[in-house]
Amino acid sequence: MKKMKARSFVVVLLVTLVMLVLSACNSSDVASSSEKAKEENEGLPENYPNKSIDALVGFAPGGGQDIIMRTTAQILNDAEIIKQSFVVTNKTGAGGRIASEELARQNSDPYKLIVIPEYGPGWDPRLSLKFSDFQPIASLATSELFIYVHKDSPYETIEELLSSLKSEKDVTIGTLGPIDGGEAFKWDLIKQGAGIDKLNFVPMEGASEGLTAVLGGQIDTTLGVLPLINDYIKTGEVRVLAVLSEERSKDLPDVPTLKESGVEVAFHRYTGIWTGGDVSAKVVNYWAENLEEMTETDTWKTFLKNRGLSPYYLNTEEYTKLIEEEGIEFKKYLEDLEK
Structure with a gap:
């Protein structure tokens, strides 16, 4: 009787082991299928791109x-x-x-x-x-980004502009977007680097609007890229005070970097x-x-x-x-x- 019980136990154990092995194989297959499906879903759509x-x-x-x-x-x-x-x-x-x-x-x-x-x-x-x-x-x-002013601006150099920003609160700065935008953020870095207490921002919808405002005397200064302001530099309508890069611009080698004025800020x-x-x-x-x-x-x-x-x-x-x-x-x- 004891031998029969022992044999029954062995049979049950073997059946259990077989079931566990099969289950593991099935789980592996399911996981493999799942990974394959995920891989296919993450692939290129058929004939991509097949529309505009x-x-x-x-x-x-x-x-x-x-x-x-x-x-x-x-x-x-x-x-x-x-x-x-x-x-x-x-x-x-x-x-x-x-x-x-x-x-x-x-x-x-x-x-x-x-x-x-x-x-x-x-x-x-x-x-x-x-x-x-x-x-x-x-x-x-x-x-490259440049700080520029109107040709008739009282600021001849970047040092003069920074000095005025420290002492006067009515110097107006045109920024691309609102005060919580990326350009205002750049000016804030300049403010910190130059030891300026507060800046007076005038939000603009675009860089071209900022240029128009400088030319029209509505703002004192703003940032601009060379493609936007180059023609006005050539005609003498704007004066570039500094470039905000690590080194001087190859296109405007006479324009100093902001870092040369002692403000350790550079970006592009x-x-x-x-x-x-x-x-x-x-x-x-x-x-x-x-x-x-x-x-x-x-x-x-x-x-x-x-x-x-x-x-x-x-x-x-x-x-x-x-x-x-x-x-x-x-x-x-x-x-x-x-x-």
Whole structure:
């Protein structure tokens, strides 16, 4: 009787072990199938791209971001790197936020791209937009930023302007976007570096509006890129006081850097292409590779030279790291505004 019970126990144990092995195999198969399905879902859509690409611009037609996006689309098509057409749409307002919000609402759409200056949206803790709503793909170009004034301005040098900013509260500064925008953030860094107590900002809808305000005497100074102000430099209508880069500009070698005045602040305005945060990694990589190929064309290099821009291709990893580093600093600035 005891032998029969022992044999029964052994049989039950063997059956149990077999069931556990089969279960493990099935679980492995399920996991494998799940991973495979996920991999397939994260792949390129069939025959991608098989329809027009929606290219968003958060700023007005004719501005720097608009021209970069339209030129990028044109070269991609003309060089037959991308054979599908692009539909460039300007969604202006709130310093580019309107266009960013549209992308965030459709952040899994692989047919939506957006051109973004610098660290972009998603850093303001007061807004619903999060950086995770987006995916940077690649940076394309960068431009030097200059502090300039009207030809009849009393400020002949950057030192004179900084001295006046320290002592007078009525010096007006035009900023691209509101006080919680990226340009005001740059001026705040200058304020800290120069030991200035307070700045008087006048928000502008675009850099071209800032130029018009300087020429018309509505504001004392603002920041500008060379493509915007170069013609006015040549005619003597504006005076450039400083460049906000580590070294003097090759195009304007007589203009000192801000650092030469003792203010340890330097930055530049880079531009890149983003997509939605839920778009697959393979789609992001597809665009990064094709954009890199575009930046190597002679047409793109000529465009940059003619526009006073500099090559600045960063792949997805490098570009995202740069954005996160600067975005965190911008977020701190916004948090300080609320205090």
